Amino acid sequence: MAGLADQNGHDALEEKLGRLSSKPGVRASIILDRASGAILKTSGQSSALRTAKARDAASAASLSNEVPAAEASEAQGVDDFAAMIWNYVSVSSQLVQEADKEDELRLLRLRTKKQEIVIVPDAKYVLAVIHDTPTA
Numbered sequence: 001m002a003g004l005a006d007q008n009g010h011d012a013l014e015e016k017l018g019r020l021s022s023k024p025g026v027r028a029s030i031i032l033d034r035a036s037g038a039i040l041k042t043s044g045q046s047s048a049l050r051t052a053k054a055r056d057a058a059s060a061a062s063l064s065n066e067v068p069a070a071e072a073s074e075a076q077g078v079d080d081f082a083a084m085i086w087n088y089v090s091v092s093s094q095l096v097q098e099a100d101k102e103d104e105l106r107l108l109r110l111r112t113k114k115q116e117i118v119i120v121p122d123a124k125y126v127l128a129v130i131h132d133t134p135t136a
Helices: 002-021 052-063 067-099
Strands: 026-033 039-044 108-111 115-121 125-132
Touching: 002 026, 002 039, 026 067, 039 067, 067 108, 067 115, 067 125
Parallel strands: none
Antiparallel strands: 026 039, 026 125, 108 115, 115 125
């Protein structure tokens, strides 16, 4: 019976992520394990989930026709991005705890000129959604 409940929860999560990904302006999303920072799922444009350093390395590798190197660089870039998100959540959670031990982190929004990253930490997971910054 627990397996069926897990499957229903997984199906509901997949459905919600599908709806989220179809929203205008959403470029990518990533789900991390809250305890370890391991990547559980990604969706959308992988280029939105890479660091600038990884994008540069992948571009250089693709220009020299090194397909395996470009793919490895892209995967490393997603791993690096996930690590930065997880560290940001961890440090922000520590800040909240230091300010008030009875409080907890619920939402982080990081807005730049080009994009916005919305991060929703949960007890088990961290969801990060990258979307275009709306024009003012």
